[in-house]
Amino acid sequence: MLQLDKQIHKWLIAIVIAGVFVLAAGSAVYSLARPVNASAGDAIMVVVKPGMATQAIGELLHDKGLIKNVLIFRVMAKMEGMEGSLQAGEYSFSKAMTVREIIGKLVRGETAYRQFTIPEGFTIDQIAALLEKNKLASAAKYKAVAAGYAPYDYIRPAANVKYQAEGFVFPDTYRVAAGTSEAQLVKMMMSQFDSQFTPTMRERAAELGLSVREVVILASLVEKEAQLAAERPVIAGVFLRRLKLGMPLQSCATIQYILGYPKPELTVQDTEIPSPYNTYQNMGLPPGPIASPGLASIKAVLYPADTEYLYFFANKDGSHVFSRTYEEHLAAINRDDS
Incomplete structure (x- = not known):
């Protein structure tokens, strides 16, 4: 009976020691997964190239001072089943982000800049639908801005026109930062038209009356x-x-x-x-x-x-x-x- 008590005692000690190690390991993982600097708000740009492995991405993030440990980054990505879902692109991260937050952003493909193309011949309605489909803007908000926005003298608010911006949103390829507002999008596209319609073109138009x-x-x-x-x-x-x-x-x-x-x-x-x-x-x-x-x-x-x-x-x-x-x-x- 005494021998059995001693054996149980040894097991209990072993279990306690193992528990301590687990808690210590958990605490270490938790610490390594926390932000590098919770008060740092400056954006750090990171370019994840197509085909980069999780290890390479982790090393890149570590070199930029965004994570404390590459292995923890890999383990957390694997544990959440996201190791093969990290998307390429140009990202804006902060040292105040946790490892989980960084992984989530990579999985969702929330790049710092988004590129899109407005085809020639698109109407405001089509442009608004394209932007909403690509999760770049609300179609309704974009159209609301386009309805009344007429920043240049040659546009001037006209009667019987649904969108004052119609025709003056230049068809081109654009690269915008995440969070760009609908008003900023309309302004940017109309500014592009204004720069593309050169002084020489304006002189030629005047020649034609x-x-x-x-x-x-x-x-x-x-x-x-x-x-x-x-x-x-x-x-x-x-x-x-x-x-x-x-x-x-x-x-x-x-x-x-x-x-x-x-x-x-x-x-x-x-x-x-x-x-x-x-x-x-x-x-x-x-x-x-x-x-x-x-x-x-x-x-x-x-x-x-x-x-x-x-x-x-x-x-x-x-x-x-x-x-x-x-x-x-x-x-x-x-x-x-x-």
């Missing part, structure tokens, strides 16, 4: 109508000639803008929709651009083809058939239908 706004409106029509680069100056020439002769522009793209979606074939009823943007029913330019034109379409308006064409319609391959008279235009359409 066009304001910057009128150039952008026409360029937005060209952007939506033309699919082939070679046809942009020709389509621009047709529109300018029709304006000069006092003819309605009759651009299908303006009807699609009214509808809110690209309808492949318009009906007669579609062209009769009452709207200031209906260039079948109204003379001159619509009240505002119908999309964001790229530089190619803007330059097509500034340097249009010298053409005698007054009509065109699209083939199924995206090219256009151009005609000088309405009779030629009807004949070409009939040939296409037969």
Whole structure:
């Protein structure tokens, strides 16, 4: 009986010692996983390259003074099942972050800068949807800003325009910091337009008797109508000639803008929709651009083809058939239908 008591006593001592070691180890891990400096708020940029292993990422973070121990970083990433989920990118970390917080940011891919591209010909509605899809902005907030933002004289608030920023949000690739507001996004994109529309372009517009706004409106029509680069100056020439002769522009793209979606074939009823943007029913330019034109379409308006064409319609391959008279235009359409 005494021998058994001694054995139990030894086991109890062993268990206590093991418990102490576990507690000590836990305390050490807890300490090593805590922030390097809880009061440090300065951002430290870290670039995680594609294909980097967890060990290499841990060493990079340790070299930057963001974590205390590389092994603890690896163990915690593995324990939470995230070792293979750390995403590449440029991150902004702080020494006040815990190891768990750093791992979480790497797993979620919360990079310091996000890159996105606005395609040529996108409308404000499409841009807002793209930004929301990529978790860069609220579509509703972006559109609210775009509705009333007109920082440049050549934009000026216009009546019957849904978005004052429409057409002046330049299609390009942007790189923004995390947390950029919707107002900052709109301002940045419109500032890009202002820098891309050079003094030389403004002088050329004046030579043609066009304001910057009128150039952008026409360029937005060209952007939506033309699919082939070679046809942009020709389509621009047709529109300018029709304006000069006092003819309605009759651009299908303006009807699609009214509808809110690209309808492949318009009906007669579609062209009769009452709207200031209906260039079948109204003379001159619509009240505002119908999309964001790229530089190619803007330059097509500034340097249009010298053409005698007054009509065109699209083939199924995206090219256009151009005609000088309405009779030629009807004949070409009939040939296409037969």
